[in-house]
Amino acid sequence: MHRHLLAAGAAIALTIPAYAFADDHVDALAAQADHALEHDMIAWDFTEGVTTEIGPRQAGTDDEARGRAWAIDWLNANGFANVADEPFQMQTWVRGEERAFVTGRFAQPMHITALGNTASTGPEGIEAEVVYFPFFADLLDAPEGSLEGKIAFISHDMRATQDGSGYGFAGPARWTGPSIAASKGAIATVIRSIGTENHRMPHTGGTTFAEGVVATPAGALTNPDADNLERMFERANGEPITMRLVLTPRWLGETTSGNVVGEVVGRDPSLPPVLLACHLDSWDLGTGAIDDGAGCGIIAAAARHVAEAGQPLRTIRVLFAGAEETGLWGSRAYSEAHIDEPMAVGIESDFGADRIWRFESNFRETNPELHARLARSVARFGVADSTIVARGGADLNIVRDQGGAIIDLQQDGTDYFELHHTPDDTLDKVDPEALRQNVAVWTQVVGILANEAGPISGAE
Amino acid sequence: MHRHLLAAGAAIALTIPAYAFADDHVDALAAQADHALEHDMIAWDFTEGVTTEIGPRQAGTDDEARGRAWAIDWLNANGFANVADEPFQMQTWVRGEERAFVTGRFAQPMHITALGNTASTGPEGIEAEVVYFPFFADLLDAPEGSLEGKIAFISHDMRATQDGSGYGFAGPARWTGPSIAASKGAIATVIRSIGTENHRMPHTGGTTFAEGVVATPAGALTNPDADNLERMFERANGEPITMRLVLTPRWLGETTSGNVVGEVVGRDPSLPPVLLACHLDSWDLGTGAIDDGAGCGIIAAAARHVAEAGQPLRTIRVLFAGAEETGLWGSRAYSEAHIDEPMAVGIESDFGADRIWRFESNFRETNPELHARLARSVARFGVADSTIVARGGADLNIVRDQGGAIIDLQQDGTDYFELHHTPDDTLDKVDPEALRQNVAVWTQVVGILANEAGPISGAE
Incomplete structure (x- = not known):
């Protein structure tokens, strides 16, 4: 592990441009990612907690509301700033x-x-x-x-x-x-x-x-x-x-859902934030472990690990979207509410908890140096570069609506549809080792992005 | 396969005593078992049929009665003689x-x-x-x-x-x-x-x-x-x-269940029959594929294959017991009704549809020659001999009550409790190749037993 770490640091040192953050911060982030690969407990704690203490969190229901309250407590307890519930109204269908x-x-x-x-x-x-x-x-x-x-x-x-x-x-x-x-x-x-x-x-x-x-x-x-x-x-x-x-099934009419947000505040809050997204609601049949408790755990853990390595330049915002499953209500509400607030880049985790195997961005043509630097930084975790243009997932409406930078850290989906949307979406299906690999990759990528002074997509 | 067949035939020829059946019949049975290994369709046809056309067959219910009627038609259509429903009364519990x-x-x-x-x-x-x-x-x-x-x-x-x-x-x-x-x-x-x-x-x-x-x-x-x-x-x-x-759940009171029997009539019907047992009822959650549709399919297929190789000396009787799951009602009723009718030997298939890996009898001490001959006859199917004393399963009460000869053809149970008594006990869990291995082993063993003139247990 140490050998890989040094090699990665050396490669980056040769290529980073003038606006890059300090070398020791680069090394600290890489070390933190390597640490997460072996020792992260944050993502597991979130996933275990939300599935055990709340269970199913169907969009628009009281169960989802309990999940939001739980997530807010958890974010506060885990050192996030500006934790908030941003409510919206939706039409709610129940079984x-x-x-x-x-x-x-x-x-x-x-x-x-x-x-x-x-x-x-x-x-x-x-x-x-x-x-x-x-x-x-x-x-x-x-x-x-x-x-x-x-x-x-x-x-x-x-x-x-x-x-x-x-x-x-x-x-x-x-x-x-x-x-x-x-x-x-x-x-x-x-x-x-x-x-x-x-x-x-x-x-x-x-x-x-x-x-x-x-x-x-x-x-x-x-x-x-x-x-x-x-x-x-x-x-x-x-x-x-x-x-x-x-x-x-029946329609309950209009009920309240909400998006939960929290931040790691950056050194320069005037810069557009890095947006990390997942969704907190789940289908009612399972306990929402792989869809998408783990995703929220991964992004929150990555934000914390990046902060551990030193306050980032940009603010990192986590978005636990509400009501994704029944029509992307939360993602749309978030975009409407925040469309005038530019995001530096959006990344989402919403495809289970298996290992990340491929790196994709939508700025490979416009900012090839950053794309290559990011791709190289996660190669040691078994993540391949790709020419596929990242499109982001369900919870990144705001970034698509803004035409912003997007990264997809593609998880292995071979077994995902064994569990997805079934009663079997439960904690025991999450492999802690694979979960930590996700956190490591995210820590590395988010760490670079949150310390990047220039525009992520390369366009001014 | 042919080499194995000759070797098995040769080995038997050296050891069989005077009362053994003719060598060409021995060869024909071995050939039929080998044929079943590759080509049996009878066990699959039964298992597919009863799970598709009837589904769950809970003890004492109309569903079980439909299953009995279906099984009687199937036994008649597949050339069994003396097919009968032997009704009994039971106390019936339903979910x-x-x-x-x-x-x-x-x-x-x-x-x-x-x-x-x-x-x-x-x-x-x-x-x-x-x-x-x-x-x-x-x-x-x-x-x-x-x-x-x-x-x-x-x-x-x-x-x-x-x-x-x-x-x-x-x-x-x-x-x-x-x-x-x-x-x-x-x-x-x-x-x-x-x-x-x-x-x-x-x-x-x-x-x-x-x-x-x-x-x-x-x-x-x-x-x-x-x-x-x-x-x-x-x-x-x-x-x-x-x-x-x-x-x-509730008790329905006393309802009717029944045992279904059928025979391949032997050349000497005065000899005690070979009893092959399974149970036809199933828990209601699944469709009763591995517990115990496949077991009934295996024993019926073996009886037919033995008959194909030439009319056996003894009658082979198949017993599809009723109401096993809720208290061995059928097995007890069968023993009560037939206790005065000696059985030559009892064998049961009620542990799924995975491969048979071990041969056990309760006459290894009293009839070592037959035990050894049987064990050797199935070695080519990957079945090991054992010193464990066979006890038979739930549907062999009559043989235990008579103190008779018992053989256990032990199936691999590693995965059995993934399915047993769950909604997942469905046809897709049956591996056709493993099912055919069961039929081959049973054909070989039942063929020898049904052509054995002397007492199986060795005791007169």
């Missing part, structure tokens, strides 16, 4: 009963969960014939009106990918499948969970009904249940398969 | 609502399932302080009356073992924990699931209240929930933790 049964010849229960923003079947439920679409494209091909009075079943299966792109391949079945099915007459939709595991746990998540399409009930079956339903179609030889659904 | 919530400072829901034979909290539920027992022994040490008005939490954790012995280590927390806690005043008990996986799925199973102890509500938390509850005790620093439980 009710959720049961599904195949009826008729193959009668048996199935495990289901409602998708966010969907309608209720009423407590008495609905029963109808199921129409099977092996892939999302098959639903697109279904003639208008062909689903009148039916339940659409979209079985499009997701594949695990390191970069998370499998979500883009399978996600539309959830994001727009119910709306498309409804527009063709379906009275409800069941999808195969947008997730890669084979446990009996359904993956929830939001769906959106297009303008003019009346919302219907819609839910996700677990992968084993979707497999079973497929086999039933095979064994039925064309005989109809029917299903009864009881899904009773 | 109701099941919810658990930590209340107070760490308020959050927990995933729970009721244990078989437990009482209801009533729909309004109960709320009480939780008393934490890290291990079963800690509960034993609790003073009489010390749990008055409390909920006992037994967190004894199970470890995975190849031979399933971890169940014996952890099982008492479920089998007798609730009764012991009740006897010390507890109004309810929650246990850590008796299972080894870390998914958010509770493991159900039966519990027994001792004579004179009034049954209380009792349920199993998932392992991640039990972990979380432990962490709460750590974070609470002695402050009480309270929990609300809503568990509404």
Whole structure:
């Protein structure tokens, strides 16, 4: 470790321009990152605390509010300045009963969960014939009106990918499948969970009904249940398969959510701050450990480690966004409230707690020296440089709206969709060693950024 | 494969005594076992069929009755003779609502399932302080009356073992924990699931209240929930933790279950039959794939393969026992009904669908030649001989009651308790290749036994 540290310091010393911060501060930051790799307890403490003491923190609910109060206490206790709750109003959807049964010849229960923003079947439920679409494209091909009075079943299966792109391949079945099915007459939709595991746990998540399409009930079956339903179609030889659904989610109307912020104040508060983002809300099924308790733990830990290495030049602001899961309410509210306050750069952690494997920025062309310096600084943690242009995640609306600098510290997503949006998103799924690697990489990157005097994107 | 086959045939030819069946039949059986290893579809067809077309088959319910009717059709369609349903009466317990919530400072829901034979909290539920027992022994040490008005939490954790012995280590927390806690005043008990996986799925199973102890509500938390509850005790620093439980199981009274039997009739039906056993009922949470759909598939497939190799000397009887899970009702009923009908030998498959790794009999001392011949015959499938005395499983009461010969073809149980008694006991967890290895081993062993003229145990 010491060898790597010296090598990294030496490489930086050869290339940093005149405005760079002092060499000993560079070394101290690198040492602090190396220390975090072995010894960080801050990220774990946050993740364990919020999942144990609060648990699920669904957007717009009292549970999320308890989470905010807890996070504010935690930030204060951990030395953050200017800790605040920035409330906003939102429309809040909550789950009710959720049961599904195949009826008729193959009668048996199935495990289901409602998708966010969907309608209720009423407590008495609905029963109808199921129409099977092996892939999302098959639903697109279904003639208008062909689903009148039916339940659409979209079985499009997701594949695990390191970069998370499998979500883009399978996600539309959830994001727009119910709306498309409804527009063709379906009275409800069941999808195969947008997730890669084979446990009996359904993956929830939001769906959106297009303008003019009346919302219907819609839910996700677990992968084993979707497999079973497929086999039933095979064994039925064309005989109809029917299903009864009881899904009773409801809208609570307008409730209060909020963004929680805290700062490590820089030596020159007039400079635009470095914005580190995550989201504090979680889906209600799990305890929000990997989505996104760990992300908030990582960014907060990095901010503290950077401060440990000496007060940074710029202020580091952490944003624990509220209400991400049900429509990026917090990210949008934050951008609206702070759009006139320029951010130096935005980075988000919201893809679990597995190791960071790739560095991306959106200023590789405009500030190649800084991009290269950052990429080199994290190579010792096994992070590769990349030509992919960083786009930031859900909680960085403000930086995108400002056209600002963005960095993506890409986490390995191979196993993420085993857990994402399921009851299984619990603390035991977080690997403490991988979590510390995240903190180390973040400490190194944030440390450089927060001590960078010039504009991060290179543009004046 | 061919080389192994010849070698096995040669070895047997040197050692078989005068009453052994013809060499070409020996070869045909070995060839059939080898064929099953690569090509058996019968066990898969049964397992897929019963899990897809019937699903859960809880003891004493209509679902179990549908399963029996389905199995009878399947046995008839697969060439079994004397297929019959042998009904018996039983007391039937069924699950109701099941919810658990930590209340107070760490308020959050927990995933729970009721244990078989437990009482209801009533729909309004109960709320009480939780008393934490890290291990079963800690509960034993609790003073009489010390749990008055409390909920006992037994967190004894199970470890995975190849031979399933971890169940014996952890099982008492479920089998007798609730009764012991009740006897010390507890109004309810929650246990850590008796299972080894870390998914958010509770493991159900039966519990027994001792004579004179009034049954209380009792349920199993998932392992991640039990972990979380432990962490709460750590974070609470002695402050009480309270929990609300809503568990509404009920007794249906006396209902009908039944044992399903079928036969491959032997050349000499006057000889005691070879009894192959499994159970057809399953817990309601999963679809009963590994417990015990696969077991019934394996024994039925083996019987068919033996018949394929030429009519056996003895009749082979398959027993798909009813109502095993809630108290061995079927096994006991079968023994009562048939106790006067001697069985040549009993073998059961009820430990999942993973590979067989060990051969055990209870006649190694009394009939060493047959024991050795059987053990050698399955060595080519990776099955080791053993000096452990076979005891048979839950469905072999009749053979134990008769003091008869028993063989255990031990399956690898390392992963069994990831699935056993959980919603995750579904077809996708069955590895077709491992399933075929089971069928091959069974075909070989049953083939030898069903063609053995002398008494299996060696005793006259």
